[in-house]
Amino acid sequence: MEQGPLSRHRVFFYVQHLLGIGHLARASRIAKALIENDFEVTMVTGGTPLQGFPGEDVTTLALPPVTAGDKGFSGLVDGDGNPVTRAFEEHRTNLLIEALHRTDPDIVIIEAFPFGRRQMRFELLPLLDAVAAMERRPMVATSLRDILQERTKPGRAEETVDLVRNHFDLVLVHGDPSFARLEETFPLAAEVEGKVAYTGLVAPPPPAEPSEIFDIVVSAGGGAVGRELIGAALDATKLLPATLRWCLVTGPNLPDADFDAFTATARSGVGLFRFRQDFASLLAGARLSVSQAGYNTVCDVLRAGCASLLVPFTAGGETEQSSRAARLEKLGLAGVLPEEGITPALLAGKIGAMLARPKPEIPPLDLDGAAGTARILQQRLVLKRR
Template identity: 85%
Template sequence: MEKVPLMGRRVFFYVQHLLGIGHLARASRIAKALVERGLEVTMVMGGTAVPGFPGEGVKTIALPAVTSGDKGFSGLVDGEGNPVTRAFEERRKGLLIEALRATDPDIVIIEAFPFGRRQMRFELLPLLDAIAAMERRPLVATSLRDILQERTKPGRAEETVELVKSHFDLVLVHGDPAFARLEETFLLAGEVEDRVVYTGLVAPPPPAEPAERYDIVVSAGGGAVGKELIGAALEAARLVPATLRWCLVTGPNLPEADFDAFAAAAGDGVGLFRFRKDFASLLAGARLSVSQAGYNTVCDILRAGCASLLVPFTAGGETEQETRAARLEKLGLAGVLPEEGITPALLAGKIEAMLARPKPAMPPLDLEGAAGTARVLEERLLSTERVRPSRSA
């Protein structure tokens, strides 16, 4: 079979971030790797705009934004904070399907769904139906982090399996199976194992030499959650030796009033920032990272080879970060402090204990998941005919 050149082949990448920016950051790294392979990538984003994402070379389509109404992901609100209406849903659905048809993609990637993002069923189920009806059906993949949320209602796992079997060619698991396997947090993974491919962890490239060095780097991801961690760290800085240099990165989504209050409270030796483009290099030069246990932050830490203290996000019954933190602690790569009941004194004590430990030896985990994803999609695309039949053909 004659191979099809990648130049000019099109990717339609749906990403919906609701609370933090982790999903968007991971997808942006993957999109960059796809562009570097010669593919034309259109990213359809359904959340609020985040400066710098998805990055150069990626076409973007912004749907009317929706976000999570609270930390427990219990409801959707629009960009003004109003509950999403049926009319709003219909408008988004129409715009999404219109974007699909205008792109006429060779590959469709849907981030998280159907394993997550069930709140977006109102537009994603019609999207899948529209894909199935296309004359030239694209390759369809779901893009997953390595550890899933384990809290599920009866019947949801079975429904997920049925959707995968009906609509998806690939389940791209962005992880190293030596660290976490899909079946450990999705018990029915065996029923779709013929579609599962592990790409490696989607980590950033090796960081540059840090332009400045801090002993402790505290970060709160996107900043939509993590306010308590930043506040506790500001107070903890007063309880440890004053010679330690601190860098606190609040994230771009921390409310302005909270950032201003933290800035007023920051003492000598404490730098407070919303965002640092050189975050990865700061970690490489730090003695300790203090953060939540989100996928992207952990990838940054592993790439930098930095000691870490993790405070996993558990609000609303979330289990993913707690699971990831426990695995890293078991490997000797991190200390863990529960989010609930954190105090400046507890945090200061744990930080001093972590600083006294030797630097961890990093295991040989696959951190090249962006390139791995591009390679998998390229190989699958080049193994198919130019005319893409429907699944029923």
């Protein structure tokens, strides 16, 4: 498919979310910025469909969904909760490669892989081979958050480097290097240094004025692993002054029975919600945010400029959120509580201490990573044509 001089550049964007919604939310912000900068975006999603994502004007292909078998990401299950079969994998792979050829992109972006999402090698390695065989080969980029899960298995980092060298033109790191650098969580980063570009953190735009004011906003991200945090916070509300106004956002994945039980026990002055479209503006009006330490939530907090108490997700040996929380604590931007052994009394005590602290001064971090991604891709396309 030849492009005329006025054609928009086509982007084929693969995103697989397995547990929470963070990967899809970040990719959706990037897709929006790409469209605003005159790209056409086709996003292939492989997780449970979520209303509102990836957003308007994005052409979407939803593959038959897979999710993580448990909090530790051990194994994949299909939309009915059954272990994924070889026939299922082959069907997804065929759909993915057919979509690639139908789109005939100028750029292929693969979220996380090969630095993460190893569970999806069954379809991503064939996808990379299909890209390499195309007559008009597109530019290939991987899209990474700023802090990676640290790997301990021998050979994993070397395999990642080989894949980047052989298949990828660009490593987009969605972070500010003054906050976190790739080599700090990926030991062989120097071997692909020439392909690395920092986009800035993919934060939302500056929030509007809040329609409601809450003292404390508690959020559980995608909601799949935040039940314990919401439950502890709900009990903590009864241990702190009744004058405090609370907003508890459970996320869309909390089971209905749990949400109903929480609603029945919430005291006056506590609002319980599955989702708040105005979440970013609520943070701007809040005295304190209480959340896990996922990439998108932290970006929301940094943009809003409010104090935060972070409870990093650590199940299955996850290190990314703990690393992010520790960096923010060192900068004086957050307090940290371990996920293990959290109790209402412990949480209430930490919240009280955080409310007594002065409002933090946010350092000048680059929070415009979505626009930065679009700018970098435009620049690389110009260089490629020379």
